Amino acid sequence: MNEHIQQFKKVAVVGTGVIGNGWIVRFLAEGLDVVAFDPAEGAQERTQKALDQAWPSLEKMGLAKDANRNRLTFVPTIEEAVCDADLIQENVPEREDLKKSVLANIDTYAKKDAIIGSSTSGIMPSVLQAGLNYPERLIVAHPFNPVYILPLVELVAGNKTDANVVGRAKKFYASVGMKPLIIQKEIEGHLADRLMEALWREALHLVNDGVASTEEVDAAIVYGAGLRWAQMGPFLTFHLAGGEKGMRHMLEQFGPALKLPWTKLEAPELTDELKEKVITGCENHANDTTIAELENKRNAFLVELLDLVESYWPETTAAK
Numbered sequence: 573m574n575e576h577i578q579q580f581k582k583v584a585v586v587g588t589g590v591i592g593n594g595w596i597v598r599f600l601a602e603g604l605d606v607v608a609f610d611p612a613e614g615a616q617e618r619t620q621k622a623l624d625q626a627w628p629s630l631e632k633m634g635l636a637k638d639a640n641r642n643r644l645t646f647v648p649t650i651e652e653a654v655c656d657a658d659l660i661q662e663n664v665p666e667r668e669d670l671k672k673s674v675l676a677n678i679d680t681y682a683k684k685d686a687i688i689g690s691s692t693s694g695i696m697p698s699v700l701q702a703g704l705n706y707p708e709r710l711i712v713a714h715p716f717n718p719v720y721i722l723p724l725v726e727l728v729a730g731n732k733t734d735a736n737v738v739g740r741a742k743k744f745y746a747s748v749g750m751k752p753l754i755i756q757k758e759i760e761g762h763l764a765d766r767l768m769e770a771l772w773r774e775a776l777h778l779v780n781d782g783v784a785s786t787e788e789v790d791a792a793i794v795y796g797a798g799l800r801w802a803q804m805g806p807f808l809t810f811h812l813a814g815g816e817k818g819m820r821h822m823l824e825q826f827g828p829a830l831k832l833p834w835t836k837l838e839a840p841e842l843t844d845e846l847k848e849k850v851i852t853g854c855e856n857h858a859n860d861t862t863i864a865e866l867e868n869k870r871n872a873f874l875v876e877l878l879d880l881v882e883s884y885w886p887e888t889t890a891a892k
């Protein structure tokens with residue numbers, strides 16, 4: 573067991589939906605004790621189902637020596653969940669008022685030196701920590717679904733976050749097999765979701781305008797850019813698109829095209845018609861395959877892909 577795991581023996585997961593359960597699986601697979609709290613009826617059963625679904629992928633990726641699904645305890649109150657945890661991961665729905673009230677409870681009951689990580693996709697940490705008594709220990713730790721396979725976690729400090737907490741959080745998340753990326757400046761949506769949002773907005777326009785079906789948009793990514801992106805991001809990809817002179821030539825050649833009104837910055841109105849198009853598009857694309865079957869397929873693919881990425885790219889900037 574490494575030193576940082578030793579410092580963080582017990583973690584609490586507050587809110588056990590898609591993301592909370594993803595964290596639970598990752599933490600258990602890394603050999604930690606996990607305490608979970610979610611007031612929704614049937615939450616515990618849903619977590620067990622999520623564990624059943626994900627555990628085979630984790631076995632394939634390699635479990636920590638002391639990993640054990642039985643090291644998870646569900647408790648009936650938030651106080652019991654957080655009172656002796658070394659790190660608390662908050663994953664309640666993306667509503668500022670709800671998050672603030674849950675974080676205020678965590679702040680009341682958590683140990684003073686515990687780290688509070690919020691999974692928020694878009695809210696800035698300075699907003700979340702504003703009313704806390706001990707705001708210096710709050711940091712945004714934004715993961716990606718499925719949390720137990722994808723290594724990226726964006727760490728964002730608010731204006732009251734202690735620099736020491738950023739360093740400790742970075743070591744902790746790295747110790748559970750992740751690639752922490754410290755975001756230099758807080759903004760809504762952090763970094764990766766800013767990029768995803770731009771693509772998502774454009775994808776909705778293409779479907780709304782009848783340019784493509786949801787399946788065709790997916791194909792355009794799966795067989796093209798998506799394959800490249802698993803290895804290189806947009807910058808290095810375009811560096812190669814410029815021939816021998818790399819990005820210099822790329823910008824000379826395609827730079828002026830940026831001024832063409834190709835893409836739409838405003839999101840389309842989510843009308844009932846657009847929603848129906850998107851929903852039926854996805855359901856037809858999935859055909860009779862259930863969500864659970866699709867998740868299994870995705871997990872198996874990602875586990876193999878991650879091995880491939882790491883064999884080509886053993887050191888990523890995120891981990892430095």
Ligand SMILES: NC(=O)c1ccc[n+]([C@@H]2O[C@H](COP(=O)([O-])OP(=O)(O)OC[C@H]3O[C@@H](n4cnc5c(N)ncnc54)[C@H](O)[C@@H]3O)[C@@H](O)[C@H]2O)c1
Pocket residue numbers: 586587588589590591592609610611612615662663664665666667674691692693694714715716717
């Ligand atoms: N879904 C994603 O792909 C994704 C990715 C990264 C981050 N996130 C972020 O993670 C957070 C959770 O998202 P999700 O997709 O897991 O949502 P979700 O709706 O699947 O789960 C939220 C869970 O919080 C529980 N909850 C509600 N009120 C609570 C309370 N007072 N105390 C404790 N638990 C409570 C709900 O019962 C539910 O189980 C959000 O901030 C979201 O932005 C989501």
